[in-house]
Amino acid sequence: MTSYPVPDASGFVKLDAMENPFALPPDLAAKLGEHLAGVALNRYPAPRPDALIDKIKRTMGVPPDCDVLLGNGSDEIISMITVACAKPGAKVLAPEPGFVMYAMSAKFAHVGFVGVPLRADFTLDADAMLAAIAEHEPAVIWLAYPNNPTGTLFDDGAIERIIAAASKSLVVIDEAYQPFAQHSWMPRAGEFDNVVVMRTVSKLGLAGIRLGYLAGRPTWLNEFDKVRPPYNINVLTQAAATFLLDHVDVLDAQAAQLRVERGKLAAEVAALPGAQVFDSAGNFLLVRVPDASAVFETLLSARVLIKNVSKMHPLLANCVRLTVGAPDENARLVAALKLVLN
Known part of the structure; x- marks a missing residue:
């Protein structure tokens, strides 16, 4: 590697x-600097910053029956999900070409990775996905919405077919580029018992603070929280995000x-x-x-x-x-x- x-x-x-x-506009950047000056750098961060999580829920339209788990960027959330689902013989599945960290995290966790090629026009090959799900029974299915590096916004009907077929899988809908797609599965995050929605504030303009978040039913997020590194969201990231979400x-x-x-x-x-x-x-x-x-x-x-x-x-x-x-x-x-x- x-x-x-x-x-x-x-x-x-x-x-x-x-x-x-x-x-950021200069006046907002100055106010942010004043806010960060009051952060206690000598203390460990809150492992679960409730005020920030509540603000994310309100600002980003997280359904009331869903909880939120934070990560050091969505990269760490991908790693946490993969590690939590890793056991001998486990596999994860994703369309290809897609985000490289799905396969890399699988390799790190000694989990098998199954890539299903997109069609030539970069649309989702739903039939091939369903066949792969039936054959491999993956623990996790990654669906980037829209996809990187193709920019494709996969068909909602095809995604629904995959969710319905994935009775033994968790379907993670990765909405890293949601600010530019203006379409989202977030309102439906609590509708299914095998779906979670992952986002990041990086593409929204805050790549430097490294903050990702996962929304879904608490039964899933409680399990992923068990493999979350302690104090994984530093105090400056927590403070910056809490402040800037008021200026989204x-x-x-x-x-x-x-x-x-x-x-x-x-x-x-x-x-x-x-x-x-x-x-x-x-x-x-x-x-x-x-x-x-x-x-x-x-x-x-x-x-x-x-x-x-x-x-x-x-x-x-x-x-x-x-x-x-x-x-x-x-x-x-x-x-x-x-x-x-x-």
């Missing part, structure tokens, strides 16, 4: 990690602007020779180009950092992933793409 690659982005237009490019309208406005920029960027890139842009419900675009390596290297020389995903899965041949940035960043991206695609 290799460690998770994070390239040095110093001096680059950073469009490789689906981050919100906008900073600022972050929602930034997400709305990025949705507009996504449409503009998709149109500009699609107009370039040889570029095929796939529909995206995230804050990124998957683009097939004649030569992904040449595109990546040309952009790198132009000090624009993107993600070359062409080797991740055969369905992603010659594909690159472009994060939607601020207007000036997108302009530099398109200018650099013209150098290689023309």
